[in-house]
Amino acid sequence: MSDVLVRTSGISKEFSSVRVLDDISIEIRKGEILGIIGENGAGKSTFIKILSGIYTPTQGSIEFDGRRVELRDAAAAKRIGVSLIPQEFNLVETLNVYENIFLGEELRTRGGLLDRRGMIAHTRELMKELGAAVDPSASIRTLSVAQKQMVEIAKAIKIESRLLIMDEPTTVLTVHEIDILFALMRRLKGKGVTIVYISHKLKEVRSVCDRVMVLRDGRFICLETTDALEIDEMARRMVGRELNQIFPPKRKAEGEVAFRVEGLAVPGLVAGLSFEIRSGEILGFAGLIGAGRTELAEAIMGIRRVSAGRIFVGGRELRIRKPADAVKAGIAYLSEDRQGAGIITSFAVHKNVTLVSLGDYARPLISRAKELEKTRFYVDRFEIKAPSLDARLENLSGGNQQKVSLAKSLDTDPKVLIVDEPTRGVDVKAKHDIYAFIRELADRGLAVMFISSELEEVMGMCERIVVMREGRAAGQVEGGHITEEEIMYYAMGIKEGV
Numbered sequence: 001m002s003d004v005l006v007r008t009s010g011i012s013k014e015f016s017s018v019r020v021l022d023d024i025s026i027e028i029r030k031g032e033i034l035g036i037i038g039e040n041g042a043g044k045s046t047f048i049k050i051l052s053g054i055y056t057p058t059q060g061s062i063e064f065d066g067r068r069v070e071l072r073d074a075a076a077a078k079r080i081g082v083s084l085i086p087q088e089f090n091l092v093e094t095l096n097v098y099e100n101i102f103l104g105e106e107l108r109t110r111g112g113l114l115d116r117r118g119m120i121a122h123t124r125e126l127m128k129e130l131g132a133a134v135d136p137s138a139s140i141r142t143l144s145v146a147q148k149q150m151v152e153i154a155k156a157i158k159i160e161s162r163l164l165i166m167d168e169p170t171t172v173l174t175v176h177e178i179d180i181l182f183a184l185m186r187r188l189k190g191k192g193v194t195i196v197y198i199s200h201k202l203k204e205v206r207s208v209c210d211r212v213m214v215l216r217d218g219r220f221i222c223l224e225t226t227d228a229l230e231i232d233e234m235a236r237r238m239v240g241r242e243l244n245q246i247f248p249p250k251r252k253a254e255g256e257v258a259f260r261v262e263g264l265a266v267p268g269l270v271a272g273l274s275f276e277i278r279s280g281e282i283l284g285f286a287g288l289i290g291a292g293r294t295e296l297a298e299a300i301m302g303i304r305r306v307s308a309g310r311i312f313v314g315g316r317e318l319r320i321r322k323p324a325d326a327v328k329a330g331i332a333y334l335s336e337d338r339q340g341a342g343i344i345t346s347f348a349v350h351k352n353v354t355l356v357s358l359g360d361y362a363r364p365l366i367s368r369a370k371e372l373e374k375t376r377f378y379v380d381r382f383e384i385k386a387p388s389l390d391a392r393l394e395n396l397s398g399g400n401q402q403k404v405s406l407a408k409s410l411d412t413d414p415k416v417l418i419v420d421e422p423t424r425g426v427d428v429k430a431k432h433d434i435y436a437f438i439r440e441l442a443d444r445g446l447a448v449m450f451i452s453s454e455l456e457e458v459m460g461m462c463e464r465i466v467v468m469r470e471g472r473a474a475g476q477v478e479g480g481h482i483t484e485e486e487i488m489y490y491a492m493g494i495k496e497g498v
Ligand SMILES: Nc1ncnc2c1ncn2[C@@H]1O[C@H](COP(=O)(O)OP(=O)(O)OP(=O)(O)O)[C@@H](O)[C@H]1O
Pocket: 015, 020, 038, 039, 040, 041, 042, 043, 044, 045, 046, 047, 087, 385, 386, 387, 394, 395, 396, 397, 398, 399, 400, 425, 427
């Protein structure tokens, strides 16, 4: 018996004659965890969409367990035992959790009726296995991003698959959830399941994958055992050159207080939080999922109803009832949920960039030329890879969509910038660009509220960090001696004190 589960021969993919995947011939071994890494737009998702029947290759063929297969659609791939956790959520918002998990594969009683009890019980089992606190009967709409991710994972592991493909499953998860997921992956591997794992978190790739394939610009760069590739080397092969210093130099902000929040409260979520940010300062917000950081940002933006609190920009008190009020007062917001409120994937790139700032382009008619000109500026600035400026956003790779989202929030020329998980799903090179750009904005006088679950980046970007826990500021750390441990102590409630 051969130890190869999947063999791809000369797989290429073109979209309107643009080649995004070029001649990929690899073998995926039975029972291994194979990592795929590469910059945004390198072709990772395209490759696994071909393996899972979503795209058909322009050229090349696939063998599965020694037999040549034609994967005409996702159902065909599923039949031979391939399941996929997609990069972008694929859930029906109006249905609840168990309905999504069993969509099209509903359990029935012997009498032919829907077996709700059975489906709920099974869903509860899956959630337990994932260590996730998700109610099987909850509507998808009410779930957090992390919970939605858990539902996608549950959907994929529900069937006994032979090849489980995960496209950046951990971008929205916290350390604890990631640990549970990794344990699950190792268990599945022990049962002989083969796993393909895409991630930009190279540390994770190194800890969980047996071998790693690097793609660059649609081309195969290498496939090696993980032990043979140090993290720096992975990054170097992805980018194709040496990457120096990822974070821009920190600066202590001496400017005036540009943004002040006093006793802001959202019932049950944010308990009277106060802070101020100077012009030129990047204030970090760390904490575990559910600590209230996103809710705080949403309250400031007028997305959530507040029960108390005052907000000042440049010393002037604001009355914010809806997001448009906040935008008008000079507050820009990059939300963490890039698929939800963030952007509209069926719109063109340039329409998304000008989504919030639209008023500036309408004098009185919307100037397409101006929109395109501005979009070109951001496309160059962030090296956004797009088929064209008026391509629909859904045709961009995940990370490139995130860059468009950032461009959108910056196009309003704000005084205060709130970013929530700004580099989620973004490759090392793009991270570097985004960090540099946020630093540059701060240097130009903006006050930046920097929310992130990646400790490394909050520590790398911020001179001062507020650690939130259960809606309150559990602690604050600053200066050159910030350590990961100290932040975690506050975040987990082991240490207290502002
Ligand atoms: N349906 C499509 N139509 C046109 N171009 C597409 C389509 N799907 C993907 N592309 C292009 O193919 C390239 C590779 O995209 P892909 O999604 O595979 O990248 P990726 O490596 O997964 O990136 P990321 O890390 O950002 O998720 C990108 O340049 C993207 O714009």
